[in-house]
Amino acid sequence: MPGRADPDRARLRQAWEAVFGVPPPAYASVAFLRLALEHEAQVKRHGGLPVATRRALRKIAEGKPVREARGSLRAGAHLVREWNGRSYQVEVLERGFRLDARIYPSLSAIARHITGTTWSGPRFFGLTNRGGGKG
Structure with a gap:
């Protein structure tokens, strides 16, 4: 129902701040907050992206060319x-x-x-x- 607060939102916002050290984006949905927190927990359990992939993504974000390995x-x-x-x-x-x-x-x-x-x-x-x- 419109105007009704989602009880999970406050809990997820607190969890976000505890994990990432900053408040979540103001208009992030409950589903997004949940997925991001689950992803971060998975990364901590199993490891994140390989170093080469992170390096390539950083170059892409900086607008630099990336050669395919x-x-x-x-x-x-x-x-x-x-x-x-x-x-x-x-x-x-x-x-x-x-x-x-x-x-x-x-x-x-x-x-x-x-x-x-x-x-x-x-x-x-x-x-x-x-x-x-x-x-």
């Missing part, structure tokens, strides 16, 4: 690299990579196949600027 490639993604006048398209699979209907265990194996020399696969495909291999 090679470990975060997802199945279905496609990588394209031009080499000696030919364009190579690699599909990321759950376990491995597909190039020209053949499955390879790593990007480095594909880079070696394409160039005939030892390369860092992630570097060859532009996923990193550091690491071994030719460049």
Whole structure:
């Protein structure tokens, strides 16, 4: 009913201040307060985001570019690299990579196949600027 105070609101606002050290946003709903407090409790029990993810989110918030790490490639993604006048398209699979209907265990194996020399696969495909291999 309109005008009727939610008994949980006062309790949740107190819990918010105890956990975060500041009052909650003035217009935060009871559902939001509850979810945020439950999330914070879960983070304390099981840990939060990995350091690399927090760093990437901080860069995004600052408007800085973020390069996708090679470990975060997802199945279905496609990588394209031009080499000696030919364009190579690699599909990321759950376990491995597909190039020209053949499955390879790593990007480095594909880079070696394409160039005939030892390369860092992630570097060859532009996923990193550091690491071994030719460049």
